[in-house]
Amino acid sequence: MVADDAQSGLYDGFEAYRTVTDADYRNLLTSGAIVPDTNVFLNLYRYNERTRNDLFAVLRGFGDRLWVPRQVMIEFWRNRETVLLDPRDTDKTAKQMAGHREDAISTFRSWANRVGLPGRRINELEAVLSKAFSVVIDGVGELADSDASQFASDTGKDPVLAGLEPILKGRVGQGLDEDAYKQALEEAKRRAERKRPPGYKDVGRPGDYLIWAETLREAKLRGLDVLIVTGDVKEDWWRQEHGQQRGPRPELAEEMRSFAGTRLFMLRPESLLRHARDILRVEVRDESVQDIERVSEAENGGWTTEAVGQFLARLTHEGWTAQEQAIRIAALRGGFVEREIVYSLGGYAEDRSLRGFTRPINRITREFRAQGIVPESAIDILVTEYGTKPDLPAGWTSGFTVPDVLVPLIRELHRDWRTRGLLEPDPDRLAIALEEFRGLGHDVDETARETDEYGRPQWRCRRCGSEFFLAGSGDRWVSPTGQAPCSRAEAS
Numbered sequence: 001m002v003a004d005d006a007q008s009g010l011y012d013g014f015e016a017y018r019t020v021t022d023a024d025y026r027n028l029l030t031s032g033a034i035v036p037d038t039n040v041f042l043n044l045y046r047y048n049e050r051t052r053n054d055l056f057a058v059l060r061g062f063g064d065r066l067w068v069p070r071q072v073m074i075e076f077w078r079n080r081e082t083v084l085l086d087p088r089d090t091d092k093t094a095k096q097m098a099g100h101r102e103d104a105i106s107t108f109r110s111w112a113n114r115v116g117l118p119g120r121r122i123n124e125l126e127a128v129l130s131k132a133f134s135v136v137i138d139g140v141g142e143l144a145d146s147d148a149s150q151f152a153s154d155t156g157k158d159p160v161l162a163g164l165e166p167i168l169k170g171r172v173g174q175g176l177d178e179d180a181y182k183q184a185l186e187e188a189k190r191r192a193e194r195k196r197p198p199g200y201k202d203v204g205r206p207g208d209y210l211i212w213a214e215t216l217r218e219a220k221l222r223g224l225d226v227l228i229v230t231g232d233v234k235e236d237w238w239r240q241e242h243g244q245q246r247g248p249r250p251e252l253a254e255e256m257r258s259f260a261g262t263r264l265f266m267l268r269p270e271s272l273l274r275h276a277r278d279i280l281r282v283e284v285r286d287e288s289v290q291d292i293e294r295v296s297e298a299e300n301g302g303w304t305t306e307a308v309g310q311f312l313a314r315l316t317h318e319g320w321t322a323q324e325q326a327i328r329i330a331a332l333r334g335g336f337v338e339r340e341i342v343y344s345l346g347g348y349a350e351d352r353s354l355r356g357f358t359r360p361i362n363r364i365t366r367e368f369r370a371q372g373i374v375p376e377s378a379i380d381i382l383v384t385e386y387g388t389k390p391d392l393p394a395g396w397t398s399g400f401t402v403p404d405v406l407v408p409l410i411r412e413l414h415r416d417w418r419t420r421g422l423l424e425p426d427p428d429r430l431a432i433a434l435e436e437f438r439g440l441g442h443d444v445d446e447t448a449r450e451t452d453e454y455g456r457p458q459w460r461c462r463r464c465g466s467e468f469f470l471a472g473s474g475d476r477w478v479s480p481t482g483q484a485p486c487s488r489a490e491a492s
């Protein structure tokens with residue numbers, strides 16, 4: 001800023017908040033630099049063929065304004081084979097359905113035995129159930145990407161590579177030189193510590209910052225406005241309002257302005273297709289835009305870390321702390337929380353049913369969908385499991401599951417809590433817990449403290465190995481064995 005003109009106005013330093021006009025997009029798509037993120041290329045494997053071709057046509061339409069950071073190519077090649085293993089989760093879905101068939105049959109069979117249904121009738125109904133699942137599983141299997149495994153081992157047969165090769169000829173950056181690269185790694189670490197965008201969401205993985213550093217340099221070299229295209233919804237890139245991506249984070253726009261003297265814009269791939277269709281007059285089918293939208297939404301089951309955080313805060317705010325804790329603990333334990341833990345969390349009496357436990361969760365999810373915080377297709381956060389445990393009557397809840405795709409999002413929030421010191425136990429609360437646990441005959445004191453694999457403190461009985469940890473609001477302690485007395489306590 002010039003010293004004799006220190007006054008500034010509404011948008012100075014706040015450019016990123018200004019709504020992007022059609023004229024801006026026209027300028028950008030005809031004379032800016034278009035910079036796709038890794039997921040734009042990886043998702044090509046998840047689209048159908050015609051969508052893929054439409055996106056190729058758009059990328060081709062940009063000509064030499066298309067520019068790809070070297071780091072994006074590094075990540076593309078590194079992750080390509082993983083995506084190819086099961087690009088549309090077909091195998092995974094079929095396997096899950098097969099699991100549900102087993103559950104359904106076992107639930108039905110134990111009920112049938114309890115009421116003494118005649119054997120012939122049991123077999124009859126079981127066959128119907130089994131058949132229905134088989135038809136659906138076969139239907140899912142028909143969509144299997146049988147070609148995909150071939151592409152992985154033979155790049156010559158891969159239609160994505162065949163389409164990309166001519167488009168990317170001469171469009172990939174040289175990458176940072178050795179010194180700049182070292183500096184960038186240092187800077188990435190600093191930003192992760194200070195929570196400065198981009199890249200602080202992937203602590204220990206400097207990829208996002210490397211992409212950013214390369215893009216800044218290229219923008220300065222060519223003096224061009226930059227449009228970053230990414231299907232990623234991470235909050236360290238986007239300015240999010242009510243779960244919607246409005247544009248780049250103001251810090252990033254400001255850094256682009258001060259480093260390169262140019263402007264920064266961001267778009268999701270489906271929006272890029274819409275704008276390109278209007279401005280470049282490239283043929284793009286509506287179905288392609290929808291296909292891309294579907295794939296974007298399906299990522300993380302429709303949830304972002306921010307939306308999950310908002311969701312958990314809402315549960316706490318409404319007083320559903322047992323539900324909030326159950327979700328967190330399930331995620332930290334790899335996705336499942338046992339019924340015993342849920343009883344401890346809620347302080348429920350033994351004869352209480354867990355039916356209705358997920359009711360507030362489902363209600364808030366419906367609201368989030370209606371308000372557009374998550375898409376209509378967003379999956380449920382906590383799913384009731386009906387057990388086949390030997391000591392549990394069929395049809396009873398054995399526990400609750402957080403879907404696989406949501407586990408890393410919740411763990412990410414957990415890391416935040418940990419760095420903010422929220423997980424260090426309150427000494428008074430710990431003293432009460434230790435006393436109660438000892439009251440059950442367990443041999444435990446403060447020094448029996450351990451750290452579980454997620455860095456959470458727990459205390460373990462030296463005799464029987466039962467452990468407890470502190471959770472929930474109030475003075476609650478939680479043990480996977482419930483409030484069971486020590487199995488190895490000496491009779492006194």
Ligand SMILES: [Zn+2]
Nearest residue numbers: 442461464486
């Ligand atoms: Zn014990």
